Amino acid sequence: MKLCAPLPGHLDATKKILKEEASNLHEVFMAGSSDYIPTGRQALGESFSETIEETTRLVHEDNLRMDVVMNASCMGGRHLTDEGLHRYMSYLEILARAGVDAVTLADPYLIEVASRNFSFDVIVSCISFVDSPEKAIFYEELGADGITVDTSINRDFHVLEAIRDAVSCDIRVLVNEGCLYKCPFRYFDFNVVSHTSGPPPVPKISFNYYQRKCRSLRVKKPWLLMKANWVRPEDLKAYEEIGIDTFKISGRNQPVNWVIETIKTYKSRDFSGNLIDLLDYSRSMKHLFYIPNKKLDGAIDRWKSCDRNCHRCGFCKDLTAQIMKVYLERGTDREMLVSLTELNEGVPDEYPE
Protein backbone atom coordinates (compact mmCIF):
# COMPACT_ATOMS: atom_id res chain seq x y z
CA MET A 1 0.00 0.00 0.00
CA LYS A 2 1.27 3.49 -0.89
CA LEU A 3 -0.42 6.11 1.29
CA CYS A 4 -0.44 9.79 0.37
CA ALA A 5 -1.43 12.22 3.11
CA PRO A 6 -2.22 15.91 3.35
CA LEU A 7 -0.13 18.57 5.05
CA PRO A 8 -2.13 21.53 6.38
CA GLY A 9 0.70 23.84 5.23
CA HIS A 10 2.40 25.25 8.32
CA LEU A 11 5.78 23.85 9.25
CA ASP A 12 4.83 22.87 12.82
CA ALA A 13 2.14 20.60 11.43
CA THR A 14 4.50 19.13 8.85
CA LYS A 15 7.06 18.30 11.52
CA LYS A 16 4.47 16.66 13.75
CA ILE A 17 2.95 14.57 10.96
CA LEU A 18 6.37 13.46 9.73
CA LYS A 19 7.59 12.66 13.23
CA GLU A 20 4.61 10.44 13.95
CA GLU A 21 3.68 9.02 10.58
CA ALA A 22 6.59 9.19 8.12
CA SER A 23 7.11 5.44 8.25
CA ASN A 24 3.50 4.87 7.21
CA LEU A 25 3.60 7.16 4.21
CA HIS A 26 4.72 7.17 0.59
CA GLU A 27 3.96 10.81 -0.27
CA VAL A 28 2.63 14.00 1.29
CA PHE A 29 0.90 16.87 -0.44
CA MET A 30 0.13 20.50 0.29
CA ALA A 31 -1.47 23.41 -1.54
CA GLY A 32 0.63 25.64 -3.74
CA SER A 33 0.61 29.41 -3.38
CA SER A 34 -2.77 30.90 -4.17
CA ASP A 35 -0.91 34.00 -5.40
CA TYR A 36 -0.13 31.99 -8.52
CA ILE A 37 -2.55 29.13 -9.09
CA PRO A 38 -5.75 28.49 -7.18
CA THR A 39 -6.62 25.07 -5.76
CA GLY A 40 -9.72 22.92 -5.39
CA ARG A 41 -9.94 23.54 -1.64
CA GLN A 42 -10.20 26.85 0.14
CA ALA A 43 -6.66 27.83 1.11
CA LEU A 44 -6.32 28.46 4.86
CA GLY A 45 -2.89 29.97 4.88
CA GLU A 46 -0.15 31.11 2.58
CA SER A 47 2.15 28.54 1.03
CA PHE A 48 5.10 30.80 0.46
CA SER A 49 7.89 29.53 -1.74
CA GLU A 50 10.19 29.32 1.30
CA THR A 51 7.62 27.19 3.17
CA ILE A 52 7.40 24.77 0.25
CA GLU A 53 11.18 24.63 -0.02
CA GLU A 54 11.61 23.94 3.70
CA THR A 55 8.72 21.45 3.73
CA THR A 56 10.25 19.60 0.78
CA ARG A 57 13.58 19.43 2.58
CA LEU A 58 11.94 17.96 5.69
CA VAL A 59 9.89 15.51 3.64
CA HIS A 60 12.99 14.33 1.77
CA GLU A 61 14.85 13.79 5.04
CA ASP A 62 12.24 11.14 5.75
CA ASN A 63 12.59 9.69 2.24
CA LEU A 64 9.07 10.62 1.27
CA ARG A 65 7.80 12.23 -1.89
CA MET A 66 6.48 15.78 -1.93
CA ASP A 67 3.51 16.76 -4.10
CA VAL A 68 2.19 20.31 -4.52
CA VAL A 69 -1.48 20.58 -5.40
CA MET A 70 -2.70 23.32 -7.73
CA ASN A 71 -5.86 21.75 -9.01
CA ALA A 72 -8.21 24.62 -9.78
CA SER A 73 -10.99 23.72 -12.19
CA CYS A 74 -11.15 27.29 -13.47
CA MET A 75 -8.54 29.99 -13.85
CA GLY A 76 -10.74 32.42 -15.70
CA GLY A 77 -8.63 31.94 -18.81
CA ARG A 78 -5.59 33.61 -17.19
CA HIS A 79 -3.37 30.63 -18.01
CA LEU A 80 -4.13 31.17 -21.69
CA THR A 81 -2.75 34.69 -21.70
CA ASP A 82 0.94 35.45 -22.25
CA GLU A 83 1.22 37.14 -18.88
CA GLY A 84 -0.70 34.39 -17.07
CA LEU A 85 1.30 31.58 -18.63
CA HIS A 86 4.53 33.34 -17.76
CA ARG A 87 3.36 33.61 -14.15
CA TYR A 88 2.41 29.93 -13.93
CA MET A 89 5.65 28.84 -15.59
CA SER A 90 7.69 30.89 -13.14
CA TYR A 91 5.86 29.29 -10.22
CA LEU A 92 6.45 25.81 -11.62
CA GLU A 93 10.13 26.77 -11.89
CA ILE A 94 10.11 27.78 -8.21
CA LEU A 95 8.63 24.38 -7.36
CA ALA A 96 11.21 22.61 -9.49
CA ARG A 97 14.01 24.48 -7.72
CA ALA A 98 12.46 23.58 -4.36
CA GLY A 99 12.87 19.93 -5.40
CA VAL A 100 9.23 18.83 -5.27
CA ASP A 101 8.65 15.35 -6.66
CA ALA A 102 5.20 15.91 -8.10
CA VAL A 103 2.66 18.56 -8.95
CA THR A 104 -1.06 17.78 -9.05
CA LEU A 105 -2.97 19.74 -11.68
CA ALA A 106 -6.47 19.62 -13.11
CA ASP A 107 -6.30 21.70 -16.28
CA PRO A 108 -5.25 19.73 -19.40
CA TYR A 109 -3.20 22.61 -20.80
CA LEU A 110 -1.19 23.07 -17.60
CA ILE A 111 -0.75 19.30 -17.38
CA GLU A 112 0.79 19.27 -20.85
CA VAL A 113 2.93 22.35 -20.19
CA ALA A 114 4.20 20.98 -16.87
CA SER A 115 4.95 17.51 -18.20
CA ARG A 116 6.82 18.83 -21.26
CA ASN A 117 8.93 21.37 -19.41
CA PHE A 118 9.67 19.95 -15.97
CA SER A 119 11.13 16.75 -14.62
CA PHE A 120 8.85 16.40 -11.59
CA ASP A 121 5.93 14.00 -11.92
CA VAL A 122 2.63 15.42 -13.07
CA ILE A 123 -0.41 13.96 -11.35
CA VAL A 124 -3.90 14.43 -12.74
CA SER A 125 -6.27 15.68 -10.07
CA CYS A 126 -9.60 14.03 -9.27
CA ILE A 127 -11.00 17.39 -10.42
CA SER A 128 -10.11 16.37 -13.99
CA PHE A 129 -12.89 13.78 -13.57
CA VAL A 130 -11.15 10.79 -15.12
CA ASP A 131 -13.97 8.27 -15.17
CA SER A 132 -13.19 6.12 -18.21
CA PRO A 133 -10.26 4.33 -19.85
CA GLU A 134 -10.46 6.79 -22.76
CA LYS A 135 -9.93 9.80 -20.54
CA ALA A 136 -7.13 8.04 -18.69
CA ILE A 137 -5.37 7.30 -22.01
CA PHE A 138 -5.82 10.95 -23.03
CA TYR A 139 -4.09 12.21 -19.90
CA GLU A 140 -1.34 9.61 -20.05
CA GLU A 141 -0.61 10.64 -23.63
CA LEU A 142 -0.56 14.25 -22.48
CA GLY A 143 2.30 13.32 -20.17
CA ALA A 144 0.68 12.40 -16.86
CA ASP A 145 2.69 10.20 -14.52
CA GLY A 146 -0.25 9.52 -12.26
CA ILE A 147 -4.03 9.86 -12.28
CA THR A 148 -6.31 10.37 -9.30
CA VAL A 149 -9.54 8.99 -10.64
CA ASP A 150 -12.90 10.75 -10.38
CA THR A 151 -14.22 9.84 -6.94
CA SER A 152 -17.60 8.98 -8.45
CA ILE A 153 -16.08 5.74 -9.79
CA ASN A 154 -14.50 4.79 -6.47
CA ARG A 155 -16.87 1.85 -6.16
CA ASP A 156 -17.18 1.07 -9.85
CA PHE A 157 -14.70 -1.78 -10.05
CA HIS A 158 -15.56 -2.54 -13.64
CA VAL A 159 -14.39 0.92 -14.75
CA LEU A 160 -11.47 0.98 -12.31
CA GLU A 161 -10.18 -2.30 -13.70
CA ALA A 162 -10.58 -1.04 -17.25
CA ILE A 163 -8.62 2.13 -16.44
CA ARG A 164 -5.91 0.11 -14.71
CA ASP A 165 -5.71 -2.05 -17.80
CA ALA A 166 -5.67 0.87 -20.26
CA VAL A 167 -2.74 2.89 -18.86
CA SER A 168 0.56 2.16 -17.21
CA CYS A 169 0.85 5.30 -15.05
CA ASP A 170 0.15 5.34 -11.33
CA ILE A 171 -3.59 5.14 -10.52
CA ARG A 172 -4.70 6.75 -7.29
CA VAL A 173 -7.93 6.50 -5.34
CA LEU A 174 -8.97 9.32 -3.02
CA VAL A 175 -10.39 7.29 -0.16
CA ASN A 176 -12.11 9.66 2.23
CA GLU A 177 -13.21 12.81 0.44
CA GLY A 178 -16.80 11.96 1.36
CA CYS A 179 -18.50 13.84 -1.48
CA LEU A 180 -21.85 12.73 -2.85
CA TYR A 181 -21.99 10.05 -5.53
CA LYS A 182 -22.27 11.87 -8.89
CA CYS A 183 -22.52 15.14 -6.96
CA PRO A 184 -24.57 17.60 -9.02
CA PHE A 185 -22.76 20.56 -7.45
CA ARG A 186 -19.24 19.33 -7.99
CA TYR A 187 -18.20 21.27 -11.11
CA PHE A 188 -19.88 24.45 -9.95
CA ASP A 189 -18.51 24.37 -6.42
CA PHE A 190 -14.98 23.66 -7.61
CA ASN A 191 -15.28 26.59 -10.01
CA VAL A 192 -16.34 28.88 -7.16
CA VAL A 193 -13.57 27.66 -4.87
CA SER A 194 -11.07 28.05 -7.72
CA HIS A 195 -11.83 31.75 -7.73
CA THR A 196 -12.20 32.29 -3.98
CA SER A 197 -8.92 30.45 -3.29
CA GLY A 198 -6.92 32.08 -6.06
CA PRO A 199 -5.21 35.29 -7.02
CA PRO A 200 -7.24 38.53 -7.34
CA PRO A 201 -9.86 39.41 -8.32
CA VAL A 202 -11.43 37.26 -5.58
CA PRO A 203 -15.25 37.39 -5.57
CA LYS A 204 -16.75 38.20 -2.18
CA ILE A 205 -19.45 35.55 -2.16
CA SER A 206 -22.12 35.99 0.52
CA PHE A 207 -23.05 32.32 0.76
CA ASN A 208 -22.04 29.05 -0.85
CA TYR A 209 -25.27 27.60 -2.21
CA TYR A 210 -23.63 24.33 -3.29
CA GLN A 211 -22.13 23.47 0.07
CA ARG A 212 -25.28 24.42 1.96
CA LYS A 213 -27.51 22.45 -0.37
CA CYS A 214 -25.18 19.46 -0.16
CA ARG A 215 -25.35 19.56 3.64
CA SER A 216 -29.12 19.82 3.81
CA LEU A 217 -29.55 17.06 1.22
CA ARG A 218 -27.55 14.76 3.48
CA VAL A 219 -29.69 15.72 6.45
CA LYS A 220 -32.91 15.09 4.51
CA LYS A 221 -31.70 11.93 2.78
CA PRO A 222 -29.16 10.34 5.13
CA TRP A 223 -28.71 7.37 2.77
CA LEU A 224 -26.79 9.72 0.45
CA LEU A 225 -24.01 9.50 3.03
CA MET A 226 -23.98 5.74 2.57
CA LYS A 227 -23.69 6.04 -1.20
CA ALA A 228 -21.00 8.74 -1.03
CA ASN A 229 -17.60 7.97 -2.52
CA TRP A 230 -15.69 6.85 0.58
CA VAL A 231 -13.62 3.70 0.88
CA ARG A 232 -13.35 1.95 4.24
CA PRO A 233 -9.86 1.17 5.52
CA GLU A 234 -10.86 -2.51 5.68
CA ASP A 235 -11.76 -2.49 1.97
CA LEU A 236 -8.45 -1.25 0.54
CA LYS A 237 -7.52 -4.82 -0.30
CA ALA A 238 -10.31 -4.99 -2.88
CA TYR A 239 -8.48 -2.25 -4.81
CA GLU A 240 -5.12 -3.92 -4.41
CA GLU A 241 -6.64 -7.06 -5.92
CA ILE A 242 -7.26 -5.14 -9.15
CA GLY A 243 -3.80 -3.57 -9.19
CA ILE A 244 -4.51 -0.22 -7.53
CA ASP A 245 -2.38 0.33 -4.45
CA THR A 246 -1.90 4.13 -4.19
CA PHE A 247 -4.40 5.63 -1.80
CA LYS A 248 -4.74 9.33 -1.15
CA ILE A 249 -6.16 10.67 2.10
CA SER A 250 -8.09 13.90 1.69
CA GLY A 251 -8.05 16.58 4.41
CA ARG A 252 -5.60 19.44 3.99
CA ASN A 253 -8.01 21.76 5.83
CA GLN A 254 -8.49 19.38 8.75
CA PRO A 255 -6.70 19.64 12.12
CA VAL A 256 -3.29 18.01 12.49
CA ASN A 257 -4.35 15.40 15.04
CA TRP A 258 -7.12 14.21 12.76
CA VAL A 259 -4.66 13.86 9.87
CA ILE A 260 -2.39 11.74 12.05
CA GLU A 261 -5.23 9.54 13.32
CA THR A 262 -6.62 9.06 9.81
CA ILE A 263 -3.22 7.98 8.46
CA LYS A 264 -2.94 5.45 11.31
CA THR A 265 -6.44 4.18 10.62
CA TYR A 266 -5.93 3.60 6.90
CA LYS A 267 -2.54 2.06 7.55
CA SER A 268 -4.02 -0.36 10.08
CA ARG A 269 -6.98 -1.12 7.77
CA ASP A 270 -9.16 -1.29 10.82
CA PHE A 271 -11.61 1.19 12.35
CA SER A 272 -14.23 0.70 15.02
CA GLY A 273 -15.73 4.18 15.26
CA ASN A 274 -18.15 6.42 13.41
CA LEU A 275 -17.28 6.22 9.71
CA ILE A 276 -18.17 9.90 9.27
CA ASP A 277 -15.18 10.79 11.44
CA LEU A 278 -12.88 9.56 8.65
CA LEU A 279 -14.42 11.80 6.01
CA ASP A 280 -12.86 15.08 4.96
CA TYR A 281 -15.89 16.81 3.55
CA SER A 282 -18.89 16.60 5.92
CA ARG A 283 -16.93 15.40 8.97
CA SER A 284 -18.88 17.80 11.18
CA MET A 285 -21.93 15.62 10.49
CA LYS A 286 -20.47 13.09 12.92
CA HIS A 287 -22.22 15.21 15.55
CA LEU A 288 -25.57 14.41 13.97
CA PHE A 289 -25.22 10.90 12.52
CA TYR A 290 -23.43 7.76 13.62
CA ILE A 291 -22.44 5.10 11.07
CA PRO A 292 -20.84 2.16 12.88
CA ASN A 293 -18.02 1.29 10.50
CA LYS A 294 -17.79 -2.33 11.59
CA LYS A 295 -21.41 -2.90 10.59
CA LEU A 296 -20.40 -2.14 6.99
CA ASP A 297 -18.32 -5.33 6.73
CA GLY A 298 -19.19 -7.03 3.46
CA ALA A 299 -21.14 -4.12 1.93
CA ILE A 300 -18.35 -3.65 -0.59
CA ASP A 301 -19.26 -6.97 -2.21
CA ARG A 302 -22.60 -5.47 -3.13
CA TRP A 303 -21.10 -2.14 -4.23
CA LYS A 304 -18.53 -3.92 -6.41
CA SER A 305 -21.25 -5.53 -8.47
CA CYS A 306 -24.09 -2.99 -8.33
CA ASP A 307 -25.19 -1.20 -11.49
CA ARG A 308 -25.81 2.18 -9.81
CA ASN A 309 -29.52 2.06 -10.61
CA CYS A 310 -30.37 3.10 -7.07
CA HIS A 311 -34.01 3.81 -7.87
CA ARG A 312 -34.46 0.09 -8.63
CA CYS A 313 -32.22 -1.23 -5.86
CA GLY A 314 -32.60 0.30 -2.41
CA PHE A 315 -29.70 -1.57 -0.81
CA CYS A 316 -27.98 1.57 0.50
CA LYS A 317 -31.23 3.05 1.77
CA ASP A 318 -32.11 -0.18 3.61
CA LEU A 319 -28.61 -0.44 5.04
CA THR A 320 -28.89 3.16 6.27
CA ALA A 321 -32.20 2.40 7.98
CA GLN A 322 -30.66 -0.67 9.62
CA ILE A 323 -27.44 0.76 10.98
CA MET A 324 -27.34 4.55 10.92
CA LYS A 325 -28.20 6.37 14.14
CA VAL A 326 -29.04 9.98 14.93
CA TYR A 327 -27.77 11.88 17.93
CA LEU A 328 -30.35 13.60 20.08
CA GLU A 329 -29.23 16.37 22.45
CA ARG A 330 -25.60 15.82 21.55
CA GLY A 331 -23.12 17.16 24.08
CA THR A 332 -25.59 17.31 26.97
CA ASP A 333 -26.32 14.97 29.89
CA ARG A 334 -29.31 13.69 27.96
CA GLU A 335 -27.38 12.72 24.80
CA MET A 336 -28.69 9.58 23.15
CA LEU A 337 -28.47 7.74 19.84
CA VAL A 338 -31.65 6.61 18.13
CA SER A 339 -32.04 4.70 14.90
CA LEU A 340 -33.61 6.37 11.88
CA THR A 341 -36.48 3.90 12.19
CA GLU A 342 -37.10 4.91 15.82
CA LEU A 343 -36.97 8.54 14.76
CA ASN A 344 -39.56 7.96 12.06
CA GLU A 345 -41.83 6.43 14.69
CA GLY A 346 -41.52 9.58 16.81
CA VAL A 347 -38.79 11.24 18.83
CA PRO A 348 -38.66 9.49 22.20
CA ASP A 349 -38.72 12.21 24.84
CA GLU A 350 -40.61 14.00 27.49
CA TYR A 351 -41.83 16.85 25.28
CA PRO A 352 -45.46 16.65 24.33
CA GLU A 353 -46.13 18.11 20.88
Place this chain on the structure above:
Amino acid sequence: MNTLNNLLDHRGSIEKRLMKLTGRVIWVVQLNLSSFSCGCTGITIFFAGLEKEDVEVFASRIVEILNEVTASVRLDPDIIYASLVPGSSEVGSISLKRLCDECRKDYGGDVRPWSNISILYKKAC
Protein backbone atom coordinates in the same frame (compact mmCIF):
# COMPACT_ATOMS: atom_id res chain seq x y z
CA MET B 1 -21.89 31.79 33.01
CA ASN B 2 -25.16 30.01 33.59
CA THR B 3 -26.30 31.16 30.16
CA LEU B 4 -23.19 29.78 28.50
CA ASN B 5 -23.61 26.45 30.26
CA ASN B 6 -27.16 26.28 28.97
CA LEU B 7 -26.29 26.92 25.33
CA LEU B 8 -25.57 23.26 24.55
CA ASP B 9 -28.87 22.29 26.14
CA HIS B 10 -30.67 24.91 24.07
CA ARG B 11 -29.08 23.73 20.84
CA GLY B 12 -29.88 20.08 21.53
CA SER B 13 -33.36 20.78 22.74
CA ILE B 14 -34.35 22.91 19.74
CA GLU B 15 -32.98 20.28 17.37
CA LYS B 16 -34.82 17.46 19.10
CA ARG B 17 -38.12 19.30 19.33
CA LEU B 18 -37.99 20.35 15.69
CA MET B 19 -37.32 16.74 14.70
CA LYS B 20 -40.38 15.77 16.68
CA LEU B 21 -42.44 18.55 15.14
CA THR B 22 -41.48 17.87 11.53
CA GLY B 23 -41.02 14.10 11.80
CA ARG B 24 -37.62 14.16 10.14
CA VAL B 25 -33.98 14.86 10.87
CA ILE B 26 -33.23 18.56 11.36
CA TRP B 27 -29.72 19.71 12.23
CA VAL B 28 -29.04 22.73 14.40
CA VAL B 29 -25.51 23.27 13.21
CA GLN B 30 -24.81 26.19 15.52
CA LEU B 31 -26.59 28.36 18.08
CA ASN B 32 -24.97 31.72 18.73
CA LEU B 33 -25.57 34.52 21.17
CA SER B 34 -25.18 37.52 18.88
CA SER B 35 -24.54 41.23 19.12
CA PHE B 36 -24.44 43.48 16.08
CA SER B 37 -22.70 46.77 15.43
CA CYS B 38 -26.05 48.45 14.70
CA GLY B 39 -27.16 47.78 18.28
CA CYS B 40 -29.34 44.66 17.87
CA THR B 41 -28.78 41.71 20.18
CA GLY B 42 -30.14 38.21 20.08
CA ILE B 43 -29.75 34.56 19.27
CA THR B 44 -28.97 33.19 15.81
CA ILE B 45 -29.62 29.53 15.09
CA PHE B 46 -28.12 27.96 11.96
CA PHE B 47 -29.92 25.01 10.40
CA ALA B 48 -29.58 22.28 7.83
CA GLY B 49 -32.59 20.34 6.64
CA LEU B 50 -35.21 22.95 7.58
CA GLU B 51 -37.45 24.25 4.78
CA LYS B 52 -39.45 27.42 4.21
CA GLU B 53 -42.60 25.31 4.24
CA ASP B 54 -41.76 23.99 7.73
CA VAL B 55 -41.42 27.46 9.19
CA GLU B 56 -44.60 28.64 7.50
CA VAL B 57 -46.73 25.67 8.54
CA PHE B 58 -45.35 25.40 12.08
CA ALA B 59 -44.64 29.10 12.71
CA SER B 60 -46.52 29.39 16.00
CA ARG B 61 -45.16 26.09 17.39
CA ILE B 62 -41.62 27.05 16.39
CA VAL B 63 -41.99 30.41 18.13
CA GLU B 64 -43.26 28.65 21.26
CA ILE B 65 -40.37 26.19 21.21
CA LEU B 66 -37.75 28.90 20.69
CA ASN B 67 -39.19 31.11 23.42
CA GLU B 68 -39.48 28.23 25.89
CA VAL B 69 -36.04 26.88 25.24
CA THR B 70 -34.29 30.24 25.33
CA ALA B 71 -36.25 31.67 28.26
CA SER B 72 -33.18 31.45 30.48
CA VAL B 73 -31.42 34.02 28.28
CA ARG B 74 -34.23 36.50 29.12
CA LEU B 75 -34.05 37.91 25.61
CA ASP B 76 -37.74 38.83 25.13
CA PRO B 77 -37.28 39.20 21.36
CA ASP B 78 -38.94 41.95 19.32
CA ILE B 79 -38.86 39.74 16.27
CA ILE B 80 -38.24 36.14 15.26
CA TYR B 81 -37.54 35.52 11.59
CA ALA B 82 -36.15 32.85 9.32
CA SER B 83 -33.53 33.76 6.71
CA LEU B 84 -33.69 31.70 3.54
CA VAL B 85 -30.68 30.94 1.41
CA PRO B 86 -31.39 33.59 -1.27
CA GLY B 87 -33.53 32.27 -4.09
CA SER B 88 -34.05 28.87 -2.47
CA SER B 89 -36.47 27.20 -0.07
CA GLU B 90 -33.67 26.39 2.36
CA VAL B 91 -33.79 27.95 5.85
CA GLY B 92 -30.24 29.06 6.60
CA SER B 93 -30.95 30.47 10.05
CA ILE B 94 -33.59 31.68 12.47
CA SER B 95 -32.88 34.86 14.42
CA LEU B 96 -34.46 36.02 17.68
CA LYS B 97 -33.65 39.71 18.03
CA ARG B 98 -34.08 42.64 20.29
CA LEU B 99 -33.98 45.40 17.71
CA CYS B 100 -32.03 48.63 17.64
CA ASP B 101 -33.91 51.81 16.63
CA GLU B 102 -32.77 51.68 13.03
CA CYS B 103 -33.68 48.02 12.48
CA ARG B 104 -36.97 48.55 14.32
CA LYS B 105 -37.91 50.89 11.46
CA ASP B 106 -36.89 48.28 8.86
CA TYR B 107 -38.76 45.40 10.47
CA GLY B 108 -41.61 47.46 11.89
CA GLY B 109 -43.52 48.17 8.65
CA ASP B 110 -46.05 46.03 6.82
CA VAL B 111 -43.55 44.87 4.24
CA ARG B 112 -40.73 42.40 4.87
CA PRO B 113 -37.47 44.36 4.58
CA TRP B 114 -35.82 41.63 2.48
CA SER B 115 -37.36 39.06 0.17
CA ASN B 116 -35.50 36.11 1.70
CA ILE B 117 -36.85 36.45 5.22
CA SER B 118 -39.95 34.91 6.66
CA ILE B 119 -41.23 36.59 9.83
CA LEU B 120 -42.50 34.13 12.44
CA TYR B 121 -43.23 36.57 15.22
CA LYS B 122 -43.27 40.34 15.71
CA LYS B 123 -43.96 42.04 19.02
CA ALA B 124 -46.81 44.53 18.84
CA CYS B 125 -45.24 48.01 19.08
